[in-house]
Amino acid sequence: MRKELVFLEEQGVSPALLSGVEDFRKEYEGKQQIENRLAHPEIPFYGKEILEMAIAGILKGENLLLAGPKATGKNILGENLAYIFGRPMYNVSFHVNTDSGDLIGTDTFKNNEVQLRQGVITQCAKNGGFGILDEINMAKNDAVSVLHATLDYRRSIDIPGYERIDLHPAARFIGTMNYGYAGTKELNEALVSRFLVIDMPAQNQETLEFILKRLFPRLTEEAKEQFIGLFLDLQLKAKNGEISTKSLDLRGLLAALRVIEAGLSPLAAVQMGITNKTFDIFEKEIVRDVVMTRIPEDWTREQVYRG
Ligand SMILES: Nc1ncnc2c1ncn2[C@@H]1O[C@H](COP(=O)(O)OP(=O)(O)OP(=O)(O)O)[C@@H](O)[C@H]1O
Ligand SMILES: [Mg+2]
Structure with a gap:
């Protein structure tokens, strides 16, 4: 072949x-x-x-x-x-x-x-x-x-x-x-x-695992789980009409992961890639809450990438 x-x-x-x-x-x-x-x-x-x-x-x-x-x-x-x-x-x-x-x-x-x-x-x-x-x-x-x-x-x-x-x-x-x-x-x-x-179908656990593994082979299991969880939480909220799809941004999530690789704190990276994609203050508050449950404030690059 x-x-x-x-x-x-x-x-x-x-x-x-x-x-x-x-x-x-x-x-x-x-x-x-x-x-x-x-x-x-x-x-x-x-x-x-x-x-x-x-x-x-x-x-x-x-x-x-x-x-x-x-x-x-x-x-x-x-x-x-x-x-x-x-x-x-x-x-x-x-x-x-x-x-x-x-x-x-x-x-x-x-x-x-x-x-x-x-x-x-x-x-x-x-x-x-x-x-x-x-x-x-x-x-x-x-x-x-x-x-x-x-x-x-x-x-x-x-x-x-x-x-x-x-x-x-x-x-x-x-x-x-x-x-x-x-x-x-x-x-x-x-x-x-x-x-x-x-x-084109929406992303699910399986496609997200594939994409993250492929693009970020050094991602820790813990970070992979939380980043996928974050995306799926937001997808569910968007589906239920609690938020728009502005923050449901896989491209933004991948960009955040790249920026963390460069050395920025995970929370700040997720703000740029996900949270700030919506300009509505009420919606931003909801997104921020979801992010809080997934990405601990004290995480550094070491929690996200191995070696
Ligand atoms: N099924 C998939 N297999 C592999 N990678 C995927 C898949 N779905 C999304 N991706 C990832 O998501 C990123 C964005 O995909 P792409 O640019 O093709 O989206 P799009 O549907 O054209 O979006 P837009 O409508 O915003 O232009 C890709 O770079 C890739 O990393
Ligand atoms: Mg396109």
Whole structure:
């Protein structure tokens, strides 16, 4: 088994899907590979069911839309998929001013003539890349509608005034969306219909253990238990409507753990990573109480990291 696939086997991903990935890689390996665009995810994606859905979809030529709250691993899954399939990765961050030119290309004046400056989507399409359409629901629907022909069976890009470009057979698109954020828009049905949608699950004890072990191998058992407990306590409070999801921030928790490694006291680190993420004084009070029960004030780096 090649090294990129070992972590899938370890999680029990179906052998049929794994051999599908092998075949895909053999088919496209070495062709138009762009070395500096190959993905090297900082952490393997953990979650067998999600991996199986995503791999099966990609094997069958589908595009994926990863939907879920913040820090549920949407981007890390996208990177893992590019890595698993050995394809170059192209990232496009969508925002309110994203327009069709950014995506497919614009005219530019070069060597005394008008030429096409290829957009990211066009480069990705030609090179058989995996295009991550990040926060796709931040863009205006009419900007994204230029992608309709790219994302459906036509697999092509029509740039006004230029040749039509057909997608490389290995090209795939993976959208991410985080609903509920200020500024996000409803995606229109025609667009959603061009993706298979994966609902990203919330973190649980098992995924958190995996992530913390992987990213912080020297974390003490005691600290691991308390940090996971802290996250799950906050998740429960958010679920019950006692607090918003502002302080329920895995990214903030991981950042706090890094800052402790640098030498800051655990409580101060958690304030920056978790408590201060909410700006509502009543909510902050509730979060602070939860933190108090988990992270003793007198903890230092020695309680959190071994050796
Ligand atoms: N299932 C998972 N497997 C491995 N790591 C995970 C997983 N879920 C979350 N993570 C960790 O959480 C961090 C944040 O994940 P990521 O950036 O992919 O989230 P996201 O869903 O794109 O969030 P946002 O909507 O805020 O952009 C990752 O760097 C990774 O360490
Ligand atoms: Mg993201």
